């Protein structure tokens with residue numbers, strides 16, 4: 714981000730959920746249960762959500778032409794990516810997470826997998842910001858050779874939040890979560906901004922609901938890049954030159 718970027722919103726997930734957030738589900742601050750000591754300690758975040766939409770509505774933005782939204786996406790338990798398997802009429806895969814701008818573009822709509830040996834995910838890491846140095850790629854199955862990108866491609870953290878899942882075909886109470894630090898910059902000049910964070914295709918109450926597949930947000934930050942003063946100066950200077958040129962041509 715340029716130095717002139719103005720931070721207009723930060724939510725570290727440490728307080729109550731502000732009125733700028735609306736959601737299709739019960740909203741709250743959750744605390745990670747048993748964090749991996751290799752990472753930071755217990756974290757508070759907005760969640761947990763299932764096939765829900767979480768909307769952030771901001772108003773009164775200063776004049777700007779570009780906005781950036783960045784955040785940590787927590788993917789919890791058994792996200793299946795593109796798994797085509799159907800169990801009891803329920804498709805395991807097509808586990809999709811999306812971000813769109815209200816009355817604007819879809820910034821991301823893609824599938825994620827937290828470790829499914831038969832199907833990968835569509836997310837390829839394009840919007841991940843890697844903050845750890847040196848950054849070690851997370852990959853739930855490093856030798857994954859199936860279609861799509863391997864599970865956890867582009868994740869900043871894996872097995873770090875302390876969530877576990879009991880899959881009858883896997884070791885009991887297996888650690889299963891991932892964190893993606895994502896950032897999107899897009900053209901935007903309205904004085905209000907609506908962002909819709911959502912998921913679709915997740916297993917719901919018919920199976921295990923939130924104990925099966927869920928997600929949350931942390932460290933949400935929106936930056937609106939002000940129209941630089943230099944642009945205004947250049948613009949008025951240009952108008953002045955045009956005025957001079959016009960007067961010169963009229964004096965001929």
Ligand SMILES: [Ca+2]
Pocket residue numbers: 791792793805916925926
């Ligand atoms: Ca699952």
Ligand SMILES: [Ca+2]
Pocket residue numbers: 791792793794804805806807808914915916926
């Ligand atoms: Ca699923």
